[in-house]
Amino acid sequence: MITITNLGKAYNQRIVLFIKELEIKQSEIFGLVGNNGAGKTTLLRLILDLIRADKGAVVSGEFKVARSENWKAYTSSYLDEGFLIDFLTPEEYFHYIGDEYGFSKAEIDEKLQEFKVFFNGEILGQRKKLIREFSKGNKQKIGIVSALITDPKVIILDEPFNSLDPTSQILLKRILVDYNKKTNATMVISSHDLNHITDISHRVALIEKGSIILDLQNDGSALAELENYFSA
Amino acid sequence: MNFYSHLWKSFIRNERWRRNLLTKILFGILILYFIITFLVLGLNIGKILGQLGGDPVDRFNSILLWYLPADLFMRCFLQPLPTIEVLPYLRLPIRRSQIVNYLLGRSVVNLFNLIPWFVIIPFSIQILLPQSGTGIVVIYLAVIALLLLFNNFLAVLIGFLIQKRPILYVIPFGLQAFMISVNNWGFPVSDLSVSFGKYILAGNPVLLVTLPLAILLTIYATSRLLSRNFYIDGIQSKKERKTFFALIGENQFKRFGEIGRYLSLEISLLLRNKRPRQMMVMVPVIIIYFMFIISNSKDPFGPFFNLIVVTSLIGYGANNYGQFIFSWESSYFDSIMARKNNFANYVKAKYYLLSALSILSFIPLFIFFGYMQTIDPYLICSVLIFTIGVNSFIILFFSTFNDGRMDLSKSRFFNYKGIKGNQFLISLIFIFLPVGIFSLFKYYFNPIAGELAIAIPGLLFVTFNNWWIKKIIVPQFKRRKYTNLEGYRYLSI
Incomplete structure (x- = not known):
């Protein structure tokens, strides 16, 4: 689904990312772990064509992301708070995004019902509360859900478990796995939480100084291997 | 003092400032242009006032009451408001008054307080001094300095008020409109201004007392206004x-x-x-x-x-x-x-x-x-x-x-x-x-x-x-x- 070849990015002649070859398969949940500054967000931004690749290319489906924009129709993402339009109310925001992808208000409202438990009664129905007035965790929930309501085939999430309370983290794991089972969507998810990421991913890659140094099929031993690496 | 060096760094390290060389040059040229213009004007002030006829001192003073409101008006829009990101300092042992004092102190360093002197000082030396003597000149300069300072702090206060409520832009505009109306309703501002100048030159100490009081009042009001911003929830209204x-x-x-x-x-x-x-x-x-x-x-x-x-x-x-x-x-x-x-x-x-x-x-x-x-x-x-x-x-x-x-x-x-x-x-x-x-x-x-x-x-x-x-x-x-x-x-x- 997503094929990366010879992808390189440098800032001031310092290489921050180089990936020779990486293929993320259709319907795979692809976990990405790595220490701060390893290049996780850079990779996700490159996949979304938000920064210019100095070398190589990312191909999503049959489209080169830097050349075509057709991949945007089936891709959704939430990287950081900068993805939220914070002067809208959550519902206005969901409807706006739904509208962009051709969903009616009623369709979006119906989809939102599925996230009622995740929202814990704090997000929907607050007609006068703007997104910028919500807490960090609730903003995170709004952002993640906004990436799930447009029936995407590819989902890119950057550290989705951050700022969420334990209940919500567990709920989110289930939401993501269910979505993947139901729709066969491809997911690229970065995280610092090794337990969570190995719980949900089919495959986990470890990124360090801009390159992928471990690429593990998640068949039970991945967590131990990762823990071993990070504690060394 | 770390706090002060931070403020300086936040100014110098502003990304925009660093990147945009063209803006810097453009700005430098503009400032230089103003300084030179006023300097030339100042050095030739005797000649210019002589050509205009009448008493040169009255001629000069007739501009005062036009200049001061115009100065305030310009300051409200162009004088940069002293700014600081307060939040990171709230948890540090820094007195709030220190922050406020810094903000107000820095506001004094601006071109509006500098440029007029290129004209006023030559005027005082060339024309006023031979006519009135040293004592009067000192009083005159002191009053002008206080008036400019008052404008300075008033502009800061108005600037902060405008930040709170944009509609208060009407204050500087209203003041201008008021001056024009006064002029049109049979009180020529130039004449009022000449009388005002005479009043200063009479050496009456009243202004030397009231103006500092007015300045203190403005400063007090400003620091009251600013103090609300020292709470995290006060920052968002x-x-x-x-x-x-x-x-x-x-x-x-x-x-x-x-x-x-x-x-x-x-x-x-x-x-x-x-x-x-x-x-x-x-x-x-x-x-x-x-x-x-x-x-x-x-x-x-x-x-x-x-x-x-x-x-x-x-x-x-x-x-x-x-x-x-x-x-x-x-x-x-x-x-x-x-x-x-x-x-x-x-x-x-x-x-x-x-x-x-x-x-x-x-x-x-x-x-x-x-x-x-x-x-x-x-x-x-x-x-x-x-x-x-x-x-x-x-x-x-x-x-x-x-x-x-x-x-x-x-x-x-x-x-x-x-x-x-x-x-x-x-x-x-x-x-x-x-x-x-x-x-x-x-x-x-x-x-x-x-x-x-x-x-x-x-x-x-x-x-x-x-x-x-x-x-x-x-x-x-x-x-x-x-x-x-x-x-x-x-x-x-």
Whole structure:
């Protein structure tokens, strides 16, 4: 689904990312772990064509992301708070995004019902509360859900478990796995939480100084291997 | 002292400041120009006042009461407000009064407090000293210094008040209007000013006592106002949005399809955020102010001046909104580029709003000047067409080069009036392109040719907006995509 070849990015002649070859398969949940500054967000931004690749290319489906924009129709993402339009109310925001992808208000409202438990009664129905007035965790929930309501085939999430309370983290794991089972969507998810990421991913890659140094099929031993690496 | 060095660093390390060499140079030249102009004026003050006739001291003093309100007015818009990101310091052992004192102290360091002395000191030495003696000169200089200082702190206070409530822009404008009214109602300000000068020169100590008191009062009021910002919850005012809330929100322009969706988002952006709202409030205030000035002036302004006023007022809102037309959305620009969007319609929505702003400004001006009959109504219409057509194109094109992040929701005391060289340049193009073309054709042919010369290209650009948006603006917007994305993440305007 997503094929990366010879992808390189440098800032001031310092290489921050180089990936020779990486293929993320259709319907795979692809976990990405790595220490701060390893290049996780850079990779996700490159996949979304938000920064210019100095070398190589990312191909999503049959489209080169830097050349075509057709991949945007089936891709959704939430990287950081900068993805939220914070002067809208959550519902206005969901409807706006739904509208962009051709969903009616009623369709979006119906989809939102599925996230009622995740929202814990704090997000929907607050007609006068703007997104910028919500807490960090609730903003995170709004952002993640906004990436799930447009029936995407590819989902890119950057550290989705951050700022969420334990209940919500567990709920989110289930939401993501269910979505993947139901729709066969491809997911690229970065995280610092090794337990969570190995719980949900089919495959986990470890990124360090801009390159992928471990690429593990998640068949039970991945967590131990990762823990071993990070504690060394 | 760490605190002070931080403030200095925050100024020096501002990304925009670092990157934009051109702005720095432009600014330096401008400052040098003012200093030299005033210095030349000051050195020749004796000659100039002699040529004007009358008592040179009275001549000089007659400007005082004109200068001081004008000075305050200019300060309200141009004097940079001292700013600081307070939040990181709240948990550190730094006295609040220290922060306030620093802010107020720094506000004194500005050109408005420096430049007048290039004229006042030569005047005092050349003319006042031989006439009145040292004692009086010292008192005179002290009073002037206090008056300038009072203006300084008053401008800071008004500046902060305006940040809280944009509508208070009426204060500086109202003061100007008041001065003009006083002048027109049979109290010539120049005469009052001469008496005021005589009063100072009489050596009466009253002013030397009252002025410092007034300054202290202003400082006290300012620090009271600022102290509210030392609480995290004080930084966001809860009341602000309620009034505008009901106005827009969900897609109100559904029948315009996709463009309608972008349009309603754009309008919510303008109404629900402090910074753009501040800008929008200025539009009617400025229009009303100029109407007042024009209808109150004894000598009618020349047709050229009228044309410049009309052009700048019709374009004022569009210019201010348009300069940042893409930057307004900088805080969530990543998500715009990551999602499915039809950029032709995206730009078109902005274009429509730009046009609407011009038309809304045009209507009261058209009625007003129709009543005043100082400018040909056809000319006003031509200017409108040119603004909507050609100027919109220019501004949309150049705004893609604006890669600074716009903080919409963060209401820190933050303000960069001044370091906006390129914005200033575009404003000049905005005004002088139509005025220039019109004047050229009027000069070589006749006024009707001039009107046609701006109306026809305007009309062409309006008619073919679809074409140039698709073929020029959108490709340009995409070419700038990566640079702007990066700038919006890191640079602040």
